[in-house]
Amino acid sequence: MTFVAKPRVHHPKLPVNDLGLTRRDYEGSVSTLCAGCGHDSVSAAIVQACAELSIPPHRFTKISGIGCSSKTPTYFLGKSHGFNSVHGRMPSVATGANLANKDLYCIGISGDGDTASIGMGQFAHIVRRRINMCYIVDNNGTYGLTKGQFSATNDKGSTSKKGAPNLYEPIDLVSIALQLGATFVGRSFSGDKGQLVPLIKAALLHKGFAFIDVISPCVAFNNHKGSTKSYDYVRDHRGDVVAADFVPPHAEITADYAPGTREDVAMPDGSTLRLRKLADDYDPHDRVRALAYVQHKQIEGEVVTGLLYLDQDASDCHAILETVDTPLNALEEADLCPGDAALKAVNASFR
Ligand SMILES: Cc1ncc(C[n+]2csc(CCOP(=O)(O)OP(=O)(O)O)c2C)c(N)n1
Ligand code: SF4
Secondary structure: OOOEOOOOOOOOOOOOOOOOOOHHHHEOOEOOOOOOOHHHHHHHHHHHHHHHHOOOHHHEEEEEOOOHHHHHHHHEOOOOEEEEOOOOOHHHHHHHHHHHOOOOEEEEEEEHHHHHOOOHHHHHHHHHOOOOEEEEEEEOOEEOOOOOEEOOOOOOOOEOOOOOEOOOOOOOHHHHHHHHOOOEEEEEEOOOHHHHHHHHHHHHHOOOEEEEEEEOOOOOOOOOOOOOOOHHHHHHHEEEEEEEEEEOOOOOOOOOOOOOOEEEEEOOOOOEEEEEEOOOOOOOOOHHHHHHHHHHHHHOOOEEEEEEEEOOOOOOHHHHHOOOOOOHHHOOHHHHOOOHHHHHHHHHHOO
């Protein structure tokens, strides 16, 4: 893969986080995507979220499949662990990485083609296995890398660049994630950093499978009149349900919203996720109603964004499997080998 290293020079007064690092320490190589591609905005939001969380870059692992979206881990967190895998196979690699070292913060980057077409089976199983990760789909409704074929998330009737209509009903990944048991589900827009950054922060700290569908327009192949994944369409048809603000540990929690519309959720590291209800009839803790709401709005042509579902009592795959506290890749032979006597006893039990 081609990449261009970023010049090391930066403004001496860039703000630093609690570790003394600037956002530049969380960036990667220079992007080679088309100018204006939504995916670059998602990468910038990830850089900002990780820097603001003050987590050292080497504590992240970033895993992707194949596509313009899946190229983006090259453009953020240049000092973290990473693996650019095979089309639609990011979930199996992410599962292995998370099982081997549960202490790393895992970011999965995929495209709508990578997840909703070739990777659909893998996606279903990573959700139901509750892998503790932040799974982001850069959703542009098209196969950008292979030059603009309709993807499975493209809305029926939406047109290609040449004007041909899509004949098939779309797959809504948010609905699928809700149905399969994801314990954190959000949707956002690459052009809305104010919404996307807190969502990514909360997803990274969520203990369980966190899914974020980001509408991320492809300016080369799917940003024309007639596309329902264009910048103009999404700006005109967005409806926020629950806004999520992220309050770091020890920061003062001020009452800046009317009572009854706000809820503070404690995150595992002591920070707070502040939920602000924007639609009266929306309950982000009710999976079934969330699913119905999202689907009704979709029929009306509205793109519902924000934190759509949160299970505060979520657990992850390691809790289900009852693994030990030490990451599996740090176990020594002495921890793993029960010894000769134990082995003889096991063998005897089968005789
Ligand atoms: C097994 C396999 N099948 C097909 C391809 C060709 N291919 C590469 S990327 C891609 C689709 C990418 O679309 P998407 O995941 O939506 O990402 P985008 O480029 O739009 O960000 C396809 C079909 C491939 N690389 N490997
Ligand atoms: S082809 Fe589309 S998705 Fe790929 S980099 Fe260009 S704008 Fe982005």
